[in-house]
Amino acid sequence: MKKIFAFLFLIVLSTSVFAADETANHLENITQFTSLIRWGGVFFSFVVIFASWVLLRFTNKLVETFSSQFVQYRMVLQKLQSFFQFLVYMTAGIVVFMMSFRINDQILTLIGGTLAVSIGFALKDLAASFIAGLTVMIDRPFQVGDRVTFEGNYGDIITIGLRSVRMRTLTDDIITIPNNKFLSEVTMSGNYGALDMQCVIPFYIGMDQDINLARDLIQEAASSSRYIHLPKPVVVLVSQEIADNYLAIKLTCKAYVVDTVYEKLFETDITLRVMKEFRRHNINPPMIAVRSTMQ
Known part of the structure; x- marks a missing residue:
């Protein structure tokens, strides 16, 4: 029993010594860290931070005022403001660090x-x-x-x-x-x-409409567009499609625009031409779609 108590006493004693050493090491680290701080400079660091904040606020107000009065220079002023803010942040950070710590x-x-x-x-x-x-x-x-x-x-x-x-x-x-x-x-x-690029433009007509005539009208409208790239073919594909519980004939026009810059103008030109010819030849869209739109 005495041996057990002696063993436990040694464990407690070694633990206490280890804890005391750890505490001493922590205190030594804290002391070393605090010795690097310039406590007088910490106060002036807060002054520098406050002055930087006031300067940035004043600069923002100044830029907003000049930007509203001289709109043509707004982008230049905003770029200069961003650069100035970055410069203030960097300068204030360096000054605060140099004032607050002893460099070693x-x-x-x-x-x-x-x-x-x-x-x-x-x-x-x-x-x-x-x-x-x-x-x-x-x-x-x-x-x-x-x-x-x-x-x-x-x-x-x-x-x-x-x-x-x-x-x-x-x-x-x-x-x-x-x-x-x-x-x-x-x-x-x-x-x-x-430069040229294929454009895909879909059109929808009713199941009871003249499909061949509609396809020819689409092909003619695409071929006569001012934006068409004629060396490549114009293709009109026909398929059935179920959309919103109604059947429709989908005619997909695949044609090449002469320049990608005119893509949307090309699509608009063909769509206007095709819709005009559809109305002239009484080719109607799917009836259910028209009724739901009218309702």
Whole structure:
């Protein structure tokens, strides 16, 4: 029994000594850290932060006022404002750090390690986009000027860079897409380096209408359009389709526009011509669709 008590006493004693050592180490670390802080500079750091906040607020108000009065310079002012904000943030951060800490080897080591980790995480996606950019340039799934569909976005490729690809949509929006997205997503190119591109335009008529006449009218309207690329054929496909519980004849016009820039004008021109000829020849759409629209 005495041996057991002696053994337990030794365990408690060693645990106490270990805990005391840990506490001493923590206290030593805290002491070393607090010795690096300039407590007088901490107060002035808050003053610098407050002054930076006031300066940025004043700059925002100034830019808003000038932007409303000189609209033509609004974009330039906003760019200058963004650059100025970044400059203020960087300057205030450096000043606060220099005023609050005593610079020595420990601080430099800490800064170097933090920057290395931060830059590594920041450059991870950049490196992936860079490698993907080289892959896109070598494999060439699309080219500058191609009209492509990517993740629901449809438009023209205007630039292919090492980090990203820029697309201009048909609504004149500029979309920036990281290159690494193209490694895992499907991209559809409508023309792939050519000026001309196939356009698919559907038309619907009733089951009891003159199908052959309707097909001829569509083919004639497409062939006589000012935007047609005649070296390639005009094809009109006929099929039955069930839509909203009614049968209809679907006539799909496949024709090539002379330039992708005129795609929507080409579709509009053909649609207007076909609808005009359908009315002149009494070719009607599906009756149920007309009744539901009238109701």
